[in-house]
Amino acid sequence: MLKEGEMGGFTLLVVVVLILAAEFVNGWTDAPNAIVTVVTTKAVKPKTAVAIAVVGNMIGAFYGRAVAQTIGTEIIKPEAINLVTLGAALLAIVIWSTAASCFGIPTSESHALLAGLAGAALATAGPAAWLPAGWKKIFAGLVISVLFGAGGGFGLGWVLKTFSASWPKEKSNRVFQVLQVLAAGGMAVSHGSNDGQKFIGIFTLSMVLAGFLPGFQVQPWIIILCSLVMGVGTSVGGWRIIEKVGVKMVKLEPDQGLAAQTAAAASILFASSFGIPLSTTHTINTALMGAGATRGISAVNWGIVKELACAWLFTFPACGLIGYLTAWLLIRF
Template identity: 40%
Template sequence: MLDQNLFMLVLIIVIGLIFDFINGFHDTANAIATSVATRVLKPGTAVLMAGILNVVGALTGTAVATTIGKGIVPPSVTTQLLVIAALLAAIIWDLITWRFGIPSSSSHALIFSIVGAGVASAGWQAIEVGGLTKTFQGLIFSPILGFLGAFLLMILLLWIFAKMRPMLVSRIFGRLQILSAAWVAFSHGGNDAQKTMGVITMALASYYGWTGSNWSVPLWVILAAATSMGLGTCIGGWRVVKTMGLKVVELRPINGFAAETASAAIIEVASRLGIPVSTTHVISSAILGIGATKRLSAVRWGVAGNIVVAWILTIPVCVFLGWIIYLLLHLVTGIR
C-alpha cells in the first residue's frame, strides 16, 4: 500500500507542474505581446521562441526558488497539505484571471496562497517576515522601475534617432526587437519557473526532513519545472496577449524594444537577488511608460486601471483562497 505521505508528495509534484504549465500559457503575453503587437514576429514563431527560452532561463539559478521554498513559511512548519492548498488556490486564481483576459500575477498568486495556507496551518507567527519583505519589494518597486525604465529608455532612443527616417528606424528596431523579446522570455523563465521549483522543494523538504544546508533544489525539479513552463508557453495565452499587446497602447518596433529591454533588465536583476517579481507587473508597467512618452492620452487608462485592480485583488483573494482551501482539505482528510 502506498504510504500516505509519499502519495501526497507525488500529488504535489503533479499539481505543481500543472501550475507551472498554466503559468506558462497565462504569462505567455509577458514575453511576446509587444513583438506580436508590432508585427515583428508572427504569433506562432513568437510563442515557440518564448517557450524554448523560458526553459533555458529556468536553468540559470535557484535564488528565487529558495525565497519561495523556505523564505515565506519555514521548513519546520511546512506540511504537504499546506503546499497542496497553496497550489490549488494559485491555480484557481490563475484560471479565473486567464478566463477574463486579466494579466494578473501568477507569482504573487502563489506567494500569497502560501501565506494563506500557512496562516491556516500554523498561524501568522509562522510567516517569515524577511521573505514577505522581499516579495513586497518586488510588488512595489518592480512596476515603478518598469514604468520609469521604459520611459527613460524611450526618451533616450527618441533623442538619438530623432533625425533618422521613421521607416529606417522601424526596420532597425524590428530586428533588435527580436533580441529584446528573446531576453524577456529568458528572464521570465529565470524568475517565474523558480516559483514552482521552490514549492516542490518545500514538499520534498517536508517529506525528507531537509533543513538548513540540506535544503536545496534537485536538478530533476529544475528540469521538470522548466519543461512544464515551456510547454505551457507554447500553448499560448491569447486572451492575455490581446490585452497586453493591443489594448493598452499602440506600439511600434522602437516602443516594443524599449519596453522589453527595460523589463528584461529589471527581471534579470531581481532573479539574481532572489526577489520574486511579477513579469506581468513589470512588462505592463513598461508598456504604460512607453505610452506616457507620447502623451498621457495615448495610454488607455481604463484598461491600465483594470490591470492595477487585478494586482491589488490578487493579495487578499489568494490569502483567503489558500486559507479556506487548507481548512476544507483538513476538514475532509483530517490531515495537517
C-alpha cells in the same frame, strides 16, 4: 507542524501534480509577457514569437538558485508547514489564474503563489509560520516591478525616440524590430529566471516535506522537469491577454516595444540575481505603460489600466482566502 495522519488525504503525488499544473498555467498565462511587443508590432510571426518564449523560459529556469531558495526557505517556515499547505496554495493559483485568463486579464502568478502560501500557512500553522525577512524581499520586488518597470520603460523609450527622430520611419522600424527579437529572448529568459524558479523552489520544498530530501537542495532533474512543463504551457500562449495589453491598453511602435521589453528584462534579471521574487506580469505591463506614455499620457488606455490594477489588487486577498479555506477544509475533513 501537522502530523502525517492529518494531511487531509494529500500525497506527494497530488502535490506534485498541482505544482506542475501551476507551472503549466504560469507558462500559459505569462507567455504574453515575453512576446506581447514583438507580436503587436509585427516584428515576427506569432508562432515564431511563441518559440522564442518557450526556449527563453526554459533557459531562464537554469539561471541560478536564489529565487528558488527564497521561495522555499525564507517566506514560510518549512518546519511549520506540510503538504496540505503547499497543495492549498497551488490550488489557489490554478483557480485564480485560469479564471482571469479566460477574461483576458493578466494576473500575477507570483502574487497568487505568495498569497496562497500565506493563507494556507495561516490555516495550518498560524501567523508564526510567516517569516518577516522574506516578506521584505516581496515588498522590494513590488517596488522594483513598478518603479523600475515604468521608469525604465519611459526613460529608455524617450531615449530611443529622441535618438531615432531624424531617421526615416521605415529604417527605424526595421532596426527596432530586429532588436525587439533579441529583447524578446531576453525577456523570456528573465521570466524563466524568476517565475520558473519560484515553482522549482516549491517543488524542492515538497520533496523536503515528504522526506525525500534531507535539506533544501535544488536538484537538476527538478529544474529540467519544471522548465519543460513551463515550456509546454508557454507554447499554448495567452492570445486574449496579448490583445488586452498590447492592443487595447497601448498601441506600440517598435521603438516603444523595444524599450518596454529591455527595461522589464533588465529589472527582472536584477531581481533574480539577488533572490528577489517579483511579478513579471506587473513589471512588463508597467514598462509598457511607461514606454507608451512617451507619446503622451493619452496614448495609454487608462480604463484598461484601471481594470488590470483592480485585478492585481484583488489577487492577494482572493488567493489568500482560497488558500486559507482550502487548507482549513482539508485538515478537518
